[in-house]
């Protein structure tokens with residue numbers, strides 16, 4: 001199957017890994033599932049191979065505003081865990097949404113609050129979150145860190 005698509009976004013995930021978002025120029029992408037491999041023909045004899053993922057359905061992205069680093073967060077991962085896995089120094093305490101030690105200001109995105117300390121009004125303000133337990137409702141969260 002050959003589809004013609006346009007690159008609509010490129011996100012650097014690390015120095016060696018990037019995520020690309022494509023939109024079909026006609027029709028729809030069908031018959032593809034996360035994990036499938038695709039050949040991208042970039043012109044002349046240049047062909048690159050990639051693996052498909054679907055983070056919009058399976059998880060999301062967290063961006064660190066201070067450095068622009070963007071990291072994938074799977075549906076079973078915490079933002080705190082992802083940041084620590086990448087060696088980032090992040091303050092935390094209980095890791096259960098009860099202490100507020102990991103409270104982080106948010107710049108953009110929508111939060112699925114799962115902590116036990118913020119009031120409904122504070123949660124509705126969408127200005128900060130406990131990154132140990134709370135998740136993203138939007139595909140991307142931009143944290144003030």
Ligand code: FES
Pocket residue numbers: 092093094095096097098099100101102103115130131132133
């Ligand atoms: S570490 Fe206690 S609320 Fe996140």
